[in-house]
Amino acid sequence: MRQVFWTLSTLLSHWRRRPGNFAALFVGLAIATALWSGVQALNAQARKSYDQAASVFSSGGAQSLTPASGATVPQDAYIKLRRAGWKVSPALEAAVLIHGAPYQLIGVEPLTLPRGGQLGGQIAARAEGGDFAAFLAPPGQTIAAPDTLRDLGAKEGDRVALDTGKILPPLRSSALAPPGALTVDIGVAQTLLDRPGQVSRLMLLKKPDAGTPPLASVVGEALRLPPPGEEEADLKRLTESFHLNLTAFGLLAFLVGLFIVHAAFGLAFEQRLPMVRTLRAVGASTRTLGAALFAEVALLALVAGGCGVIGGFELASALLPNVAASLDALYGARVAGRLALDPVWLLSGLGIALAGALAAAAGGLVKTLRLPILAAAQPFAWREAQRRFLRRRAILALLAFGAALAAYGFGDSLYSGFAVLAGLLIGAALLLPVLLSAALRLGERFAHAPLPNWFWADSRQQLPGLSLALTALLLAFATNVGVGGMVEGFRQTFAHWLDERLAAEVYFEAAGEPQARRIEDWLKRQPEVQALLPGASASVRLSGWPTGVIGMAADATYRDHFPMLDQTPDAWDAMKRGDSALISEQLWRRLKLGLGSSLDLPTARGMWRVQVVGVFPDYGNPKGQVRVDIDALSAHWPEAPRVSYGVRVAPAEAPRLIAALQARFGQDIARIADQAAIRKISTRIFEHTFAVTTALNTLTLVVSAIALLASLTTLADMRLAQVAPVWASGVSRRRLAQLEFLRIVALTAATAIVAVPLGLALAWCLVAVVNVQAFGWRLPYEMFPAQWASVLALALLTAAVAAIAPILRFVRTTPAQLARIFANER
Amino acid sequence: MTYGATIEDARTPAKAKAQLLRVSRLRKSYATPQGPVAVLRGVDLTLESGESMALMGESGSGKSTLLHLIGGLDTAEAGEILIDGADATRLSDAGRAALRRETLAVVFQQFNLIPSLTVRANVAFQARLAGRFDPAWTDELIRRLKLENLLERYPEQLSGGQQQRAAIGRALAVRPRLLLADEPTGNLDEATADEFMALALDVVAATGCGFLMVTHSERLAAKLQRQVRLSAGVIDRP
Amino acid sequence: MNAKALAFVLLALGSPAAAQGFAGLGGEAAGFEQVVPGKPLVFPQDFGAHPTFRTEWWYLTANLTDETGAPYGVQWTLFRQAGTPGEERSGWANQNVWMGHAAVTTATDHVFAETFARGGVGQAGALAQPFHAWIDDWSFSSEGDGLARAKISASGDAFRYAFDLAADGPLAPQGDGGFSLKSDEGGASYYFSQPFYKISGVVTLRGKEVKLKGLAWMDREWSSQPLGKTQKGWDWFSLHLASGEKVMLFRLRDETGRDFQAGTWISAGGAPQKLDRDDIVLTPLAQNEIAGRTLPARWRVQVKSRGLDVETKPVNPASFMATSFPYWEGPIAFDGSQRGEGYLEMTGYAPQAQR
Incomplete structure (x- = not known):
C-alpha cells in the first residue's frame, strides 16, 4: 500500500510540470461526462415526468376518460356524464413555462375530486388549515410542493406570472402536491391556458354500475376509456425515438470528449516512460505500478467526472425547457419539475466517467506495464510505428464501413439506423489520418525547396499527435454539416409544407354541433367567405398504432394545395365517392401499404374497407393519419362531431372575420386562429425540437476545438526540439511560427474538407434512415453549399483560435530557450 | 532563397590568414532564482581562417554559452563578436x-538532425536553405563521410556515429566560413570518436574554414592546432 | 328544518366560520339578502333557487312499505350555499356550491350517498318553472305546473330509486306565513312544506328491486343567517298522524341559554297553525350508541294544547349519515295518544372523544 502511494504520488508529480496536459485531460473527461450525464438527466427527468403525470391522475389504479382526438373536449361532456350518473371529475392539464422553466399546470374541480387521491388530498390538506373556500373564491389559490415554490423563487402568497404574461393565483404550499405541478381551480386553468370550457381529461372515480348508461350513449365517441397503462405506454412508445435521438447525440459528444482524454493520456504515458523505467528500476513491481496507474485514472475520473456530472446537471437544467416544450408539442407529453440530483444518476455519471477514462487510458496502461526495464537502444521509431498505425487504421476503417453497409442492407430499425451512422462516423474517423498522411506525402513529393519539403515531412510526423484532435474535429464538423443540413432541409420542407397544408386563412372549432351549424349558416351568408371547409375526426387503432381518421371535403382548395407524395390520377374523385382514402407517409411506411392497397378501418359498426389512393406527408405527427371524405366519415362515425372548419377568405379579410365571429358567437367557438398564428405555433414547435440538437451540436464543436487546443498545447514542448535544428540552420523564429500556423490551419482545413462529404453522408443517413425509422417520415435530401462554406470558415477560425496560443508561445521563446535545446548541460 | 538581410561582409572572401573571428570583452549572465549568475566575464578570443581551435574547460565554465553566442544562437550582454x-x-x-544559414555551421553533441527528413535531405538542408547547394561537393562529402549507404534512412535509424557524420555533412555542405562544434563526440565511444575526428579534420581542411570545437577531451583537443581553456568566465592566458 | 346544510357546506369548504361551530351561521351575512317577517311567499318562483340568499335546500323524506308491509325510509336532499355575496357569476367562477344527500333505510339496513357540484356549469341547479332541482343524475322535477305531481330519483353505491309523487293537500307555510324564527336573537328562514305527498315507486337496494309506496314530506327553506351564535345542534320531527294531520317540531339546543323550540300543526285539510314554544315538550328517553356518539333513540313528544303525547322509536336505530358532516336521520314510528310515522333528524351530537 505504501509502495502504491509513493508510486502514485511520483506519477502524479508529472502533472504539476505539465499543467496544460493535465488541463486537457481534465476538461476532456469533465466535458465528456457532462454531455453524457446531461442527456441522461434529461431523459430520466422526462421519463419520471411521464410516470408522475400518470400517477397524479391514476393513484390507486384510477382511470381517466381521455379525448378520442385532440387534446381537449368541451366541458359539456363532463356535465352530460355527471348528469347520466358517471362519477367523473374534470381536469385540464398543460405544460406552462415560468422564467423559461417548465411546470405542469393542473386545473381540477376540488368538490368532485376524491379526497383520498393525491390531487384531492393536497387541497383537503390545505383546507384543514382553514382555507378551502379560498381555493374556489377569486382569486383562488395555486397549490404547489415546497420544492416547487423554491424553484419558482417564490413564497406563499406570491403571485407568479406565466411566461405568457397571465398571472397565477397566490401560491400555497402543500407537501402532498406532486413535484413540479401547479394545481389551480379548473376555471382558473381554463383562463390561464386560454381554453374556456375545455377539459383534457375526466378522472373516473368509480366504475359505472349496471344502471348507468354506457359512455357512447352519453358523449358519443368524443371520449374513450383507455385500458390501464395504455396512456403511459403510448407516451413511452411515441417519445422513445426522441429519447433515442437525444441519447445518440449524447453518446457522440461523449466519444468526442473521450478522444481528448485518450490523446492526453497517451501523451502523458509517452512522456512518463523514462520515469516508469526508473520506478521499475528502483523496485516498484508491475503490480504496484499497475495499481498506482489504475488509482491515478480512478482519481482523475472521480474529480473530473464529478465536475462533469455537475456540469451535466447544469446543462440539462438549461436544456430542459426546450426538451419539455418539444415533448409537449410533439407528443402531448408533459415534462415538468426541477431536475433533482439523484444519487443513482450521480453514481452512474461517475461510473461512465471511470469507464470512459479507463477505456481511453487502456492502451497506454498496458503499454506502460509491459515496458521492459531497460530501454531499447534506438530512439522511438516513429516512422515504422506510424506506418503500422496507418495500416491498422485503414483496415479498421474498412471494417467499420463494411459494418455500416451491412447495417443499412439488413437492418430495419432505428437501432440499425444508428449503427449505420456509427459505422460511417467511426470508419471516417479511423480513415482520416490515412487520408491526411497520403495528402501530406503527396505534398512532400512535389516540394523540392528545402523548407516546403521539411514543412510537408514534418507535418506528416506531427500527424499521430494531432490525429485524435483532428478526428474529433472531423466528427464535429461532419455532424455540423450533417445535422445542420438535415435541420435546414427540414426547415425549408416544413415551411413549404405548412404553406400548402394551411390552405385556409382562418381555422376554428365550434364548442358543439348545434353551435357549429349556426356558425356555418352564418358564414355561408357572408359574401367575403370564398369557401367553407368542414372537418371531423375519429380515432382508431391500426395494428395497435393510434391513428386519426380525418374527414375533409374534396374541395378545389385541397385539390390545388394539399401536399401529396404520391397519388392515383383520380385520387380526389375517388375519395369523394367515399370508398377511398389518403394515408399519411407514416402509416404508409408502417403498414407497408401501396397505392391501390385496401385498408380496413375499425368503426363502431364493423370494418370499413377503403382503397388507398394517395400518400401525403405529415411531418411531426407521431400518430398515423387517414383522410377520407367528410360525408363518408359521418356515415361511419355518426357521433364524430363536425365542429372543425377552415375558412377561405382574402387574407386581408381574415382578422375582421375572426373578430366578427368572436363578437357574434363568443363562447360557441372553442378555438379560432388565423393561418399566421397556426404557422407561428407550428414553427415554434419545430424550433424547440431542434434547439436541443443544435445545442448539442455546437457543444460537440466546442469540445473538439478544445481537443485541438489541448493537443497543440501538449505537443508544444516536443515541437521545440523538433523545430530547433531548423532554426539553428538559419530559419528565423517568425518564419517558423508562420509555418507552424500554416500547418495547423492546413491540417484543419483538410479535415474540414473531408468532413463535408462525410457530413453529407451523415445527413443522408439521418433523413433517409434514422428519421424514417424514428419518426416515420422522410425528408427530401438537399444540399446547402453555403453551409459548407460556413463550416469551412468555422474550421479555419477554430484552427486559428486553437493555434494562436501555442504559436504565440513559440514566438515568445527566447533564443536562449531555443539554444538550451542544444546545451549539453541539461 | 534568402531569409532576412544578407551580410555582405560575411561573404567577402577573406585574405589568407585573415582574422576570421574576433571576440572581445564578451559578457553573458543567466537569471537564476538566486539572482543573475555571470557565465562569461569578458572573453577575448581570435581565430583565423583555416585555423582549428579546441575550447576546453570544466562543466559550467561557459564553453557552450560562448559557442552559442558565436553561433548566433543566443545574444550577449556586452562585448563584440566580429566575424x-x-x-x-x-x-x-x-x-x-x-x-x-550562410556563414556558420554548427554540430551539436545531440546531433540534432531534423527527424522528419532523410539523411540525404538533412545533409542538403542548410545548403539548399542558403541557396548554395553544390551537388558535386555534397557528393564528395557524402563519400568522404561514408554516408553513401545511409542516404535514404531517417535519423532514428542511424547509430550515434552515423548521425554525427550526417550532422557534420549537413554543416559542411553549406561551405561555412566557420564551423562550430559543441562536444560532437560527447555521445560517441572512443574509437568512433577518433574515426569521426579524423573525418571531420579531413573535410574541414578541404574547405579551408575555421573550426572551433568545444571538448572535454585533452586527447581530442590535442589533434587541433590551438587549445584554449575557459575558466570562471574568462580565457586562461597560457 | 335542516339548517345542517349550512354546516355541511361550510365544513366542506373549510370556511373559518366552521371553526367557530354554528356561530358562523349567525355570523357574516353582510351582502346577502336578509329574511324579514311579513314578506309573502311567491309561487312558483320560490320553488327555484334564491341566489341572493346565502343558503337554501330542497328536502324530501318518505315513510314507505313494501308489499309485505315492511317499513322503509327514503331521503332526498339538495343544498345550495353561496361562498360570497354579489351578482351570480357564470361558469366556474360561480360562487355557489351544491350538495346532495340521499338515503334508503330499512329495519336492518341503511345506505346513503353524498355528492357535490359547482354552480354555474350545469352540474346542479334548481329551476322554478317547471320545477326542476338536480345534482348529477339525481333529480326532483314536477310533472306539470306547481309541485302537486313530481318525480324524484337518486342513486348511490348500493341503491337506486325512482318515485312518483302526488300531493293530496296544499303547500303549508311554516312559522308566520313562511317566516320561521330560529333563535331569540332573530335568526330566521323562509320555510314552507308539502306534507301531503303520496309516494310510490321502485328502489333497487343491494341489487334487489322492491316496489314501495307510502307518505312523503317535502321542505323548502332559504335564509342567509338562520341560527343564533350559541346554538350547537337540533332535533327535528316531521310526523304523519293517523288522523291525516301533520306536525312539524324542532328544538335548537343552546349551549348557554334556553333551548329554542317551534312547531306547526297542519290540519288534515292543510291549514297550518303555529305552535307556541312552551306548548311543545321533547324528552329524550333511551340513549343509543352509534358512530361513537350517544344519541337519543326514543323520544317522548308532547304538544300539550293538542293533547298529543306519543313515544317515538326508530325503524332502524343505526340510521346514521356518515357524510362529510355526520348526523342521524331516519324514519320513525310512534304510538301513544296518536299513532303514526314520520322522520327524525338529530344533529350536533359530538363524538365521545370530543366531549
Missing part, C-alpha cells in the same frame, strides 16, 4: 538567422 570584421552582436533576429 569577418562584421559585428554579429549588433544583428537582428533575421540577421542572425542569415548568419547561421
Whole structure:
C-alpha cells in the first residue's frame, strides 16, 4: 500500500510540470461526462415526468376518460356524464413555462375530486388549515410542493406570472402536491391556458354500475376509456425515438470528449516512460505500478467526472425547457419539475466517467506495464510505428464501413439506423489520418525547396499527435454539416409544407354541433367567405398504432394545395365517392401499404374497407393519419362531431372575420386562429425540437476545438526540439511560427474538407434512415453549399483560435530557450 | 532563397590568414532564482581562417554559452563578436538567422538532425536553405563521410556515429566560413570518436574554414592546432 | 328544518366560520339578502333557487312499505350555499356550491350517498318553472305546473330509486306565513312544506328491486343567517298522524341559554297553525350508541294544547349519515295518544372523544 502511494504520488508529480496536459485531460473527461450525464438527466427527468403525470391522475389504479382526438373536449361532456350518473371529475392539464422553466399546470374541480387521491388530498390538506373556500373564491389559490415554490423563487402568497404574461393565483404550499405541478381551480386553468370550457381529461372515480348508461350513449365517441397503462405506454412508445435521438447525440459528444482524454493520456504515458523505467528500476513491481496507474485514472475520473456530472446537471437544467416544450408539442407529453440530483444518476455519471477514462487510458496502461526495464537502444521509431498505425487504421476503417453497409442492407430499425451512422462516423474517423498522411506525402513529393519539403515531412510526423484532435474535429464538423443540413432541409420542407397544408386563412372549432351549424349558416351568408371547409375526426387503432381518421371535403382548395407524395390520377374523385382514402407517409411506411392497397378501418359498426389512393406527408405527427371524405366519415362515425372548419377568405379579410365571429358567437367557438398564428405555433414547435440538437451540436464543436487546443498545447514542448535544428540552420523564429500556423490551419482545413462529404453522408443517413425509422417520415435530401462554406470558415477560425496560443508561445521563446535545446548541460 | 538581410561582409572572401573571428570583452549572465549568475566575464578570443581551435574547460565554465553566442544562437550582454570584421552582436533576429544559414555551421553533441527528413535531405538542408547547394561537393562529402549507404534512412535509424557524420555533412555542405562544434563526440565511444575526428579534420581542411570545437577531451583537443581553456568566465592566458 | 346544510357546506369548504361551530351561521351575512317577517311567499318562483340568499335546500323524506308491509325510509336532499355575496357569476367562477344527500333505510339496513357540484356549469341547479332541482343524475322535477305531481330519483353505491309523487293537500307555510324564527336573537328562514305527498315507486337496494309506496314530506327553506351564535345542534320531527294531520317540531339546543323550540300543526285539510314554544315538550328517553356518539333513540313528544303525547322509536336505530358532516336521520314510528310515522333528524351530537 505504501509502495502504491509513493508510486502514485511520483506519477502524479508529472502533472504539476505539465499543467496544460493535465488541463486537457481534465476538461476532456469533465466535458465528456457532462454531455453524457446531461442527456441522461434529461431523459430520466422526462421519463419520471411521464410516470408522475400518470400517477397524479391514476393513484390507486384510477382511470381517466381521455379525448378520442385532440387534446381537449368541451366541458359539456363532463356535465352530460355527471348528469347520466358517471362519477367523473374534470381536469385540464398543460405544460406552462415560468422564467423559461417548465411546470405542469393542473386545473381540477376540488368538490368532485376524491379526497383520498393525491390531487384531492393536497387541497383537503390545505383546507384543514382553514382555507378551502379560498381555493374556489377569486382569486383562488395555486397549490404547489415546497420544492416547487423554491424553484419558482417564490413564497406563499406570491403571485407568479406565466411566461405568457397571465398571472397565477397566490401560491400555497402543500407537501402532498406532486413535484413540479401547479394545481389551480379548473376555471382558473381554463383562463390561464386560454381554453374556456375545455377539459383534457375526466378522472373516473368509480366504475359505472349496471344502471348507468354506457359512455357512447352519453358523449358519443368524443371520449374513450383507455385500458390501464395504455396512456403511459403510448407516451413511452411515441417519445422513445426522441429519447433515442437525444441519447445518440449524447453518446457522440461523449466519444468526442473521450478522444481528448485518450490523446492526453497517451501523451502523458509517452512522456512518463523514462520515469516508469526508473520506478521499475528502483523496485516498484508491475503490480504496484499497475495499481498506482489504475488509482491515478480512478482519481482523475472521480474529480473530473464529478465536475462533469455537475456540469451535466447544469446543462440539462438549461436544456430542459426546450426538451419539455418539444415533448409537449410533439407528443402531448408533459415534462415538468426541477431536475433533482439523484444519487443513482450521480453514481452512474461517475461510473461512465471511470469507464470512459479507463477505456481511453487502456492502451497506454498496458503499454506502460509491459515496458521492459531497460530501454531499447534506438530512439522511438516513429516512422515504422506510424506506418503500422496507418495500416491498422485503414483496415479498421474498412471494417467499420463494411459494418455500416451491412447495417443499412439488413437492418430495419432505428437501432440499425444508428449503427449505420456509427459505422460511417467511426470508419471516417479511423480513415482520416490515412487520408491526411497520403495528402501530406503527396505534398512532400512535389516540394523540392528545402523548407516546403521539411514543412510537408514534418507535418506528416506531427500527424499521430494531432490525429485524435483532428478526428474529433472531423466528427464535429461532419455532424455540423450533417445535422445542420438535415435541420435546414427540414426547415425549408416544413415551411413549404405548412404553406400548402394551411390552405385556409382562418381555422376554428365550434364548442358543439348545434353551435357549429349556426356558425356555418352564418358564414355561408357572408359574401367575403370564398369557401367553407368542414372537418371531423375519429380515432382508431391500426395494428395497435393510434391513428386519426380525418374527414375533409374534396374541395378545389385541397385539390390545388394539399401536399401529396404520391397519388392515383383520380385520387380526389375517388375519395369523394367515399370508398377511398389518403394515408399519411407514416402509416404508409408502417403498414407497408401501396397505392391501390385496401385498408380496413375499425368503426363502431364493423370494418370499413377503403382503397388507398394517395400518400401525403405529415411531418411531426407521431400518430398515423387517414383522410377520407367528410360525408363518408359521418356515415361511419355518426357521433364524430363536425365542429372543425377552415375558412377561405382574402387574407386581408381574415382578422375582421375572426373578430366578427368572436363578437357574434363568443363562447360557441372553442378555438379560432388565423393561418399566421397556426404557422407561428407550428414553427415554434419545430424550433424547440431542434434547439436541443443544435445545442448539442455546437457543444460537440466546442469540445473538439478544445481537443485541438489541448493537443497543440501538449505537443508544444516536443515541437521545440523538433523545430530547433531548423532554426539553428538559419530559419528565423517568425518564419517558423508562420509555418507552424500554416500547418495547423492546413491540417484543419483538410479535415474540414473531408468532413463535408462525410457530413453529407451523415445527413443522408439521418433523413433517409434514422428519421424514417424514428419518426416515420422522410425528408427530401438537399444540399446547402453555403453551409459548407460556413463550416469551412468555422474550421479555419477554430484552427486559428486553437493555434494562436501555442504559436504565440513559440514566438515568445527566447533564443536562449531555443539554444538550451542544444546545451549539453541539461 | 534568402531569409532576412544578407551580410555582405560575411561573404567577402577573406585574405589568407585573415582574422576570421574576433571576440572581445564578451559578457553573458543567466537569471537564476538566486539572482543573475555571470557565465562569461569578458572573453577575448581570435581565430583565423583555416585555423582549428579546441575550447576546453570544466562543466559550467561557459564553453557552450560562448559557442552559442558565436553561433548566433543566443545574444550577449556586452562585448563584440566580429566575424569577418562584421559585428554579429549588433544583428537582428533575421540577421542572425542569415548568419547561421550562410556563414556558420554548427554540430551539436545531440546531433540534432531534423527527424522528419532523410539523411540525404538533412545533409542538403542548410545548403539548399542558403541557396548554395553544390551537388558535386555534397557528393564528395557524402563519400568522404561514408554516408553513401545511409542516404535514404531517417535519423532514428542511424547509430550515434552515423548521425554525427550526417550532422557534420549537413554543416559542411553549406561551405561555412566557420564551423562550430559543441562536444560532437560527447555521445560517441572512443574509437568512433577518433574515426569521426579524423573525418571531420579531413573535410574541414578541404574547405579551408575555421573550426572551433568545444571538448572535454585533452586527447581530442590535442589533434587541433590551438587549445584554449575557459575558466570562471574568462580565457586562461597560457 | 335542516339548517345542517349550512354546516355541511361550510365544513366542506373549510370556511373559518366552521371553526367557530354554528356561530358562523349567525355570523357574516353582510351582502346577502336578509329574511324579514311579513314578506309573502311567491309561487312558483320560490320553488327555484334564491341566489341572493346565502343558503337554501330542497328536502324530501318518505315513510314507505313494501308489499309485505315492511317499513322503509327514503331521503332526498339538495343544498345550495353561496361562498360570497354579489351578482351570480357564470361558469366556474360561480360562487355557489351544491350538495346532495340521499338515503334508503330499512329495519336492518341503511345506505346513503353524498355528492357535490359547482354552480354555474350545469352540474346542479334548481329551476322554478317547471320545477326542476338536480345534482348529477339525481333529480326532483314536477310533472306539470306547481309541485302537486313530481318525480324524484337518486342513486348511490348500493341503491337506486325512482318515485312518483302526488300531493293530496296544499303547500303549508311554516312559522308566520313562511317566516320561521330560529333563535331569540332573530335568526330566521323562509320555510314552507308539502306534507301531503303520496309516494310510490321502485328502489333497487343491494341489487334487489322492491316496489314501495307510502307518505312523503317535502321542505323548502332559504335564509342567509338562520341560527343564533350559541346554538350547537337540533332535533327535528316531521310526523304523519293517523288522523291525516301533520306536525312539524324542532328544538335548537343552546349551549348557554334556553333551548329554542317551534312547531306547526297542519290540519288534515292543510291549514297550518303555529305552535307556541312552551306548548311543545321533547324528552329524550333511551340513549343509543352509534358512530361513537350517544344519541337519543326514543323520544317522548308532547304538544300539550293538542293533547298529543306519543313515544317515538326508530325503524332502524343505526340510521346514521356518515357524510362529510355526520348526523342521524331516519324514519320513525310512534304510538301513544296518536299513532303514526314520520322522520327524525338529530344533529350536533359530538363524538365521545370530543366531549
